[in-house]
Amino acid sequence: MVDTAAAALLGAAGLHAGFQLTVTTLVYPALARVDGSRWPEAHDRHSRAITPVVGVVYLLLLATGAWALATLPLTAWLVTAVAGAGIALATTAFVAAPLHGRLGRVGPDPSLMRRLLVADRVRCTGALVCLAGAALVCLRP
Template sequence: MTPVDALAAAAALHLGFQLVVTAVVYPALAEVPDDDWPRAHDAHSRRITLIVGPVYGLLAAACLWVLASGSTHLVVLISVAGAVISALATAFVAAPVHGELGRTGRNGHLMSRLRSADRVRLCGAVLCAVFALFA
């Protein structure tokens, strides 16, 4: 397996994960009744963490491998940029918002921020996967 192959595989995994979060997980979480929110959000946070760590870990490893291999092709760099966009949106918006949702409960402003971060992550995942396939 080459570094570019690893990037393409990790990008595809990440995109699949992100599509499920965007199309299934967050809509289901949004439908949880207010009185069940604390339990449902806590369960979501515990479960999703088991997946987020390995998916982002593999994506980061693939990005580092492809960069360490000396690849400076524009399509590779754009793919890595997509991964970075997703990771930054997760680390600096989605994760802190989830923390706040867990502490303070659900409100419209936080849910809006979470969905905005999710759209950014999805765009980054699409960018990463499409350009990795072209690489």
């Protein structure tokens, strides 16, 4: 039987990975194609729409990760799941969010957009690592 905390972590990791894959494959490429004249409106609309979703997803990921760490045995798979989530969250806080702030002020600067797309791929990798670790926590108690 799978522990409830492990199942919750897997659910949050799956939600996070699905969200992040959508952002990486659809949302950011579309945002990167917006030309300068439409940039302020498009970027502002993107920021307003995605911020609450990011908040909910990350809050669930943090809560279930903390629950799993507090109640499950500390295995390599649990550490992998939490590390993947940590990479995604830290990249958002320390790279992607500041880049979005700068892009909002200066417009679609190509070098800033390239850095944002790289940061986003790092977040996506972290989300997938988290999902794999969480799945293995459930499969290998």
